[in-house]
Amino acid sequence: MPPTGDAMVKTQALSSQAPETETAEGDTHQHEHGDTDVQDVLAANRRFYQAFADRDVAGMEALWAQDRDVRCVHPGWPVLSGREPVMRSWRELLGNPRSPGVRHQSEQATVCGDVGWVVCEEFVANTALVVTNLFARSGGGWQMIHHQATPISSIAAFEDASGYEDLNGRPPTLH
Template identity: 50%
Template sequence: MTDRPTTDRNAVLAANRAFYQAFTGRDFPAMDRLWASRLPVSCIHPGWTILFGREAVVSSWQDVLRSPRGPAVQARNERVSLYGDTAVVLCEEIVGDAVLVATNLFAREDGEWRLAHHQAGPVAEPASQILTPPDRLPPGGLLH
């Protein structure tokens, strides 16, 4: 007997792991394969503006993976939300001493879960110090 949500959850988590493996391993062909071919594709790298379309997104990853300063990136606390044929993985990205948070949207294309959108952004404070967001803007200076 198959349990569809569990199967999907595991497949999405595996795709998310493959994304971070390609990232840290600077494996551009693997990264290229992970992104959807026909569905809409977009990406927001931390601090950067929105990239639309497979060509712009994949080309940005080529630059990121080529960068000599590119750090290793480790994902932790992955959590999957399933919405039928799409799924979101939210996770923390450990990049050197910094923690980022990421939204990874996967969509089913030809029966496979492929990346459709990625946004990562900085966390301003250690999670343990965060109780409630008192304001829309992050703590002083982050935007300037």
């Protein structure tokens, strides 16, 4: 949804560069690195990955919105709609001792009004994924309303398709 009126879009990748803000008219402006909304969305994203890595069901449930429609698309799964099916999936995944560990990198956060999203790379076992995590501002801070993880078919395919640069002007790479 494009910004309207005075809505501002704030984007920041984790880097030493200041984040850019794009106005509704398409003008881009630099803002200080510590933009509060973007930093808060990045912090919520890190809480998600910490709960995921720690298998912290209570932490995961606290992060997901309770008063909004939520959705989740785990790799290879159909879309889960509604809080109960989404939370049930996380309870099953986090409670399974055979579930592999997870790590993430290359977070890029964007905020538009009361909605923020993070696109990053996620690694589960030997699988690389591209992830979008969507957050909505509520009285209790930023709450997750959508998670979607999509496998990257192969590093070679990823590199072939990535003749594009990231926000820092670097070609995307997997380590």
